[in-house]
Amino acid sequence: MAEWIVRQLPALVILMPFTAAPLAYLLGAKFGRPIALVSALLSQPLALLLAIRVSRVGTLRYEVGGWGGPLGIDLVVDGVAAVMVLVTTVVGLFVTVYALGYFGDRERYRFFWPLWLFLWGSLLALFLSGDIFNLYVCLELVSMSAVALVGLTLSREALVAAMRYMLAAILGSLFYLLGVALIYGAFGSVDMQTLREVIRGDTTGQAALALMTVGLVLKTALFPLHFWLPPAHSNAPSPVSAVLSALVVKGSFYILVRLWVDVAQTAAFPGASTVLGVLGATAIFWGSIQALRQERLKMLVAYSTVAQIGYLFLMFPLVTGGGPAAADAWTGGVFHAVSHALAKSAMFLAAGTVLARFGHDRIEGLGGLSRRAPATAMTFGLAGVTMMGLPPSGGFVAKWQMIRASIESGQWWWAVVVVAGGLLAAAYVFKVLGPFFGREPEAMDEADLDPGPSPWTMEGAALALALGSLVLGVLGQPLLDLIMVSAPALVAGVTP
């Protein structure tokens, strides 16, 4: 039995939410909540076991239904996939716990549970996909469930934001699919392992890569294609915002990294990596400046996501040269994705607590929050530490690696960007923290609306995520090691 579970782990991990999702739909709101919680809890040991297994034996391959390629679907779990599964599962658990308190058992939100479980499963499937067409399908699954979740409140703003998001998402997927078609046409395979051997840096290959990149960049909301993200992320219900910012954008980014670093490797063209790096750097500055401008907490957090996504893209110019710099950039980039997932979900959840309690999220109306909701203020502060990339936090470890890679590869200017970005992050984090620690607003009519403390599960879940992002900064070494397990040849320093 134990051995069977270990062998089936990749499938079981995905099946857990995918099984729970229809159940939650069919059994209605009353049962959706416990089903989601049970699924979330059961997922934890599975994901953890999977990670441990990968760290012990390296890449796992799993042929769904025993079909095998090229028609069947293969699941492939290497270090980075295991890490992404793990972070999705952990964030998923806390978001679920939070959502229990946030949505209560209101009928209006009964679709949250199946949609959320569905999104969860889709994300895991995406991370474990072994071929680029299956990735397209997963990408669409993720997008559709995410769009539905954004529109969940059915308010005007949310619907419009969802629409915007949807159009962007479909367009992005189409770009990607076009690239897949070209790749298949040129190299005759969609399996990434095969492609790795046969892909060449010829015009078709690069054109295909370029199209896929454009689509994925759009779906990852890299500047200047971030137009859909702030409205979608800020208008969604907070647990959804948390998942969108923490995990969903990472999905498309994950594919991009896979393509560039794992599949294309030397076939990737250096000019484009510089373009991506420059856009990433611009995103860091632009997102932070826009965040600084916001007067609403959730908008600020959403723009912070725009900025933080920028860091992920600094990975591209840093890995292209290979060598130790590539390894550092690789671990740094993935680690940033992980720690940002924890911290950003914590921030959105904290913002959600505020919104749910006070009925608004105007920053200037939240003066003295640390007095009224100390745990929430603390959550925001701790998550802010990761945003700023200060130690001890996962963000710091990530930035450390990025700065290291910059200097190592002789591209010190990216180090300047990383440091400056941290400072800008500090500017918007403290724009919020200042009032939180400050005095109550003069006109305290908000206080009259204060229905009292939020459920401890909400505050606790958010705080746990924030603390998690900090713990990563001290105890993150195992995770760093896991990222390097069966890492792509380009970053592992092995000639393919």
Add this chain to the structure above:
Amino acid sequence: MTWETTALVGAVGAPFLTAVLIFALGEHRDAARSRINLAGAALTVVAVVAAAVAARAGAPDAYPSAGIALLDIGFSLRADMLGALFAVVAGVLWLITTVYAIGYMSRASDRARFFGFFSVCVGSAIGIALSANLLTFFVFYEVLTLATYPLVIHSGTPAALKGGRTYLTYALPAGGALAAGVVWLNLIAGPVEFAAGGSLDPALASTHPGALIAIFALLILGVGVKAALFPLHGWLPAAMVAPAPVSSLLHAVAVVKAGVFGIARIVLEVYGPLGHELGVTQVLAALAGFTIIFGSVRALAQDDFKKRLAFSTVAQLSYITLGVALASPIAIAGGIAHLAHHAAMKITMFFTAGAVSEEVKAYRVSEFDGLGRRMPLTMTAFSLAAIGIVGVPPVAGFTSKWLLGVGSIDAGSGWVIAVLGISSVLNAAYFFPIIHRAWFRTPKPEWAHGPAAGKPEGDMRMIVPLVMTAAIGLAMGLLAGVALSPASWAQTVAAWEFPW
């Protein structure tokens, strides 16, 4: 785990644990919080003293250590003699400050937040003291940066928020520079552990001279802000909006000393002789010398009592920087000893500022006329500390100045003598008028006959600590020759720091 490592980990962990408990207790359970805080502080004192004992026993190369893997260096703690000195200073003064703060904050709001972050700050300071390498140092350094912010803006007034912004505007970019410097250094030199006499390979001076100079600049830029080195000092006076216990322990001891302690670690235990070879320590010494004069001149013009103290701190911190930057074990001992000496004296002065503002609502030097009659114990303690800072023996300030002065000649840097001389005159020029006003000017009528009959001159929870710290400052100078005094301890340390 041996008792040595237990003490080491406990010294850093106890304040953090205290913080967690305080946060968990919430705002309204004052008695329990005070008990926990005092117990935590007492435990910390025991732990740091034990760690110091262990350090002394293991000196100079068998220090107890503990750590975990992180990045390319590792996150590790080590109880060495230099660190133990700072840790003991921070731990002991924390205990005293806790008593003071309980008195000072008894009518303030947000006490849980205050005491919680306060404990975090102390834990970070001790962590900084006991860090075994630059990565660990940096981690605690930044925690300290952040945990200080809520304390600076504690009152929540717009002025406080502005002070907090100024603080961050200086502190955060510095952190970035420090991070860049540490990463770069690790790339060039491999994992850098602190080691007496410098840990860099001397060959690096010829292979990477430019990079080493740039890294030194980055590192000093990073720690120089907390060390209030000119021109990075601007935040310190602005941060004086903080409550008195914060100014006392953090802006006179933990935070600012973390900066100069960092300089000491970088100059002595990372660069070592390379610093002199590359010429960077000479530049640092010159900058410190300038800061000493600059801070003192600025202090002259301040009427706001705390601001005057703050500028005095700016100047005094550079004594420490200057000492460690000079190529003489005597000067290094002077710098290191001043770390402890200035702590005791300046904390007394800030305690005074708090006690005076709470008791008689006097915030400006010009309001101090005759204060000595109204608060004799307080002003005696203050005067003692002030003459110590000026460098009048037998208070501790003289001891460090003496070692610095003699050491500067030993190091062949005679110009330092002029700096010390001018600084002494300036120190006198800004402190003696305060003493003069307090004791020699005609008091307000209601002050002329001392505190109200049968009443103490203020909250004893505030008066007793400041008398104690003043006594400590005096004792550290008077008994400088005793083997366990900071000055002797520093001389022992300095002998290893300067073996070449």
Add this chain to the structure above:
Amino acid sequence: MVTILPVWMALAAALVPLLVAAGCALPSTRIFARRALPFAALPALAAAALVPEGSVTISWLMTGVLVDLDATGRVFLALSALVWTAAALYAPPRASSRPTWFAGWFALSMAGNLALCCVTDPAAFYTFFAMMALSTYALVSSGGDRSAGRAYMVFTVVGEAFLVCGLFIAGAAALGVDPGPVLGPVGIGLVLAAFGIKIGAVGLHGWMPVTYAAAPAAVAAALAGSMSKAGVLGLVRFLPAGQEAGVAFGPVVIAFGLAAAFYGAAVGVTQTRPKVVLAYSSISQFGLITVALGVGLAEPVAWLLAVAAATAYSVHHGLAKAALFIGEDIARRARSPRPILLGLALPSLALAGAPLTSGAVAKLVLKEATGLAPGPWHDALEMLLPLAAVGTTLLMARFLYLVATRRAPATAGSTVDAPTPRGVAAWLLLLAAVAVTLWFWPETGIRYAAEKSLTAHYLWVASWPVLAGIVAAAVAWTAGNATSRFAGVLPPSDVYAPALAWADRLVERRDKAVRVMSSAPAPAVSPAEERGRSLLEYAGALETGLLAWATAASALGALAVLLLLLAMRG
């Protein structure tokens, strides 16, 4: 001598006044401490007599204190103990509106002065020197003259700074560090300047006349009789004794000493207040001691003799000057000053160096030392020193004249307390000391000089300058209007007077400025913040544009084209 007394006992005895100071701080022991004050210096006096020669390092105390009661230190300890005892006895209980306050600082200052005589290492000497000098501020300012107090403090602080810097160099040298060709002389210069301030060397004397004038008599007596002697002791201790390093400084020091001797006399005779005249006399007399030390510097072989001369002269001058200050105050308080004038004549004559007085002995010792001066200085000193004695005689005549002719205070309401019997006893004690001390001095060199001074030749040598001075004084007195034009032509502290006045105005102005500043309103939003805000607004407008579908889609297209172009090129 009792030899079982350990050497550190000397320091312990010298620090007994600290107990009195501590006693003054506690309410319960206040009265007792005040009563004990006059006896606080007696243990030190006993120690000077009983503690054997030798030295011991107290390593746990400060940076290691070297207690060393050598012959010179012993003399200064005895002198200081005597003068302080007399001053404490004289210090009227109502000397200040805050008697305990006064007594406490008095004791602290006394402790510092006594203790510095027993230690020879730079740090410890500096410690006690600073303790003495800074505590004295409280005593000086208890006279109520804030301006004088400020002058004293400024000079003291600057002096302390010079001293500590000079002692850094001395301290380093003590550790075997060669200060080098630049710092070595700088160190000597700093030591000279620091102690020069204390002894009122020309150019550094600005504090002395105003301070002596402002201080209560007992304090002035202690200052002139004992504390400024600490400056002499400091020079003896920290100048490069008999070393080449100091040779170049010799002539400069001699020149400064001579200048002081004449400058003090010249400016002093124009003064209108007796205490100021005494202060200038001090400046002049210290000039003579300086000359002796200068000779010792210039001629290393003469160093020991120079030290002996400086020591003997210090004893002579210290006792005489203390007696003069106290006598002056008694005269002021007495119903009629005339009988007191008789008493004042003795120290006055002694200072002038009249035969049969201690002055004659001291001057002879001085002459022995200056006789060793190199080449041209030797002759110059032969000629000039007697002239200085003429000047001193004139000064003393001026002093006695001023005391004798002083009118009672103009305001009827302000009565001065009559001198207490205890005070008068203290004065008589001092007079007796002036009369006998140098004659019964145990040291052979002094005893030899004392005997020699009684030979006919030296009686004449000692007499003629005094006689010349008296004649000159008589001429001036009879000239009346012709000379009275010069009275008061120079203010106390002469060339420093404008600077002191300027400092007073500065402080006044600062106080006013502070009052204005503290009522000024806080500044509004800074221009930098304003700029930052408008930049953010601009960024917001740009972002609205980016969020539009058309822009976004164009950007998408542009990116696609760009990447594809890059692909084609690759």
Add this chain to the structure above:
Amino acid sequence: MSQTDLYTLAGSTLFVIGLYGLMTRPHLLHKVLALNISSAGVFFVLVGIARRIPGTTPDPLPHAMVLTGIVVTVSSTAFALALAKRIFTETGTAALDASDVDVEEDAGG
């Protein structure tokens, strides 16, 4: 020019036409349809690729992909239309532009 190339070219053209529509037409229905045109273009390319080696049996895999793609597109189009309709009921318009980037005051509900 081979058959595959022709298909690829035509498909790409369709894709760009769809993209242009999405870019310029504010009406939601237009946008959804534009996306459909684009996806048709992609499918064109895929179908063409199936015959990329002339004279052999067409590769079934691209066909499977197109089928999957059509399923995905159909469902997402349905979803998009439902969303558009809902937006029309809520706001009274079915157009989308910069002005609609708005933040909801009360999203928590």
